[in-house]
Amino acid sequence: MPTVILVRHGRSTANVAGILTGRAAGVELDDVGRGQAARAAERLAEVPLVAVVSSPLERCLQTARVVAEKHGLLPVQEEPGLTECDYGQWQGRPLQELAKEPLWSVVQRTPSQAVFPGGESMAAMQARAVEAIRRHDAAFGAEHGAGAVWVAVSHGDIIKSVLADALGLDLDLFQRLTVNPGSVSIVRYGTERPEVVATNTDSGDLSWLRGLGPVADAQVGGGAGPGAAS
Template sequence: MTTLLLVRHGLTAMTGPVLAGWTPGLGLDERGRAQAAALAGRIAELPLAAIVSSPLDRCVQTAEAIAAGRGGAAGTVRTDERFGEVHYGDWTGRRIEDLAKEPLWRVVQSHPSAATFPGEDGESLAAAQHRAVAAVRDWNARIAAEHGPDALYAVCSHGDVIKAIVADALGLHLDQFQRINADPASLTAVRYTELRPFVVRLNDTGGDVSALVPEPQEGEPGREGDGSGKAGLGSSDAVVGGGA
């Protein structure tokens, strides 16, 4: 029942009008720092086992705001390049309004699984999804081994990467991932079980987060056993009938 919190970095001077990609030295602007601080405060009571980040500055700074004041493993941000932004190649640093006129733009929007960005270091969206999902599986196993199967951890990443991970968790083809939103400083939660993932929070930018703390396993203190072994699902019946 490992629970992953996917955090998108806060705003930068390039967020929105420009495709930032792997632009070096791009950190949070004043708005982004305020967003990161607000998010950190909102999830301060969540018992994070670890905080992992894309190596890009805007993500590391967001992750460091979340880690500030925490003890143990969650007090140090660990980086993993597999959570880094898509390598947009020659599109990096270009304005979105100009890119929207490119023939490839329509492919990215309607058939992203076929899109490979131009240039020497251009990456396909399919490859980006593969590396990010592989990283999630690796970290799920590592966190569960180090902190138990009900552990909660955070990954700070980028919009397209988060959308690709969520599409995988929802069982959607990558061609549907543009239907998912991941706003700056938003929170998305995915609970991974032996059978399948459950997306329990999506593009959340406000409100109470206490329900994201996994419930104890059956037999542990505070758990009223029902023999089902469905820890962490609270009073929801969604696991058996979709809540219908």
């Protein structure tokens, strides 16, 4: 199966203000966020991407366009399944204020039970995000082969939930993962199991992704790494 590179959008104006943005319109990258998007794009410049897929929210589209520009005329495909969680009545409120709500401790300790008032549950969020990633991954594999590499640009909780699924973690453990703005995480879906190659990276050469073979049995002892003779 192909390799999916999960990129979180760069820092937004709402991130700095401490507001739970959710799906609100008009939230864009700030100067730091634009720099983070550019850094992610530079890291991916030597990787032969077959597609860039993005949440339809502006901060993700801005990030995705910067990545896509490094690959000529590669279009950005919008995917509603990768959009931010529907936080309902929590949307637009300060995080410091929300931390006083009883639901906050549920989100922290047992997110599988969390349902945002007037919004969606975190379990539903994870289900539709994982479905979208696996659907696109299978399609790109069918079209471009098992060596295909593609990018999905999304949001922190969305990427954390996808990584938790790939790691076989219960959703109640997904808060143990960190996904920073502009970070890159990498997952490969094999026939036997997913392989989580990297999480929350913000630096380093990614050109080695060009030489990855199909996901196979795990190497006992850890193996010799990408590019090593088999």
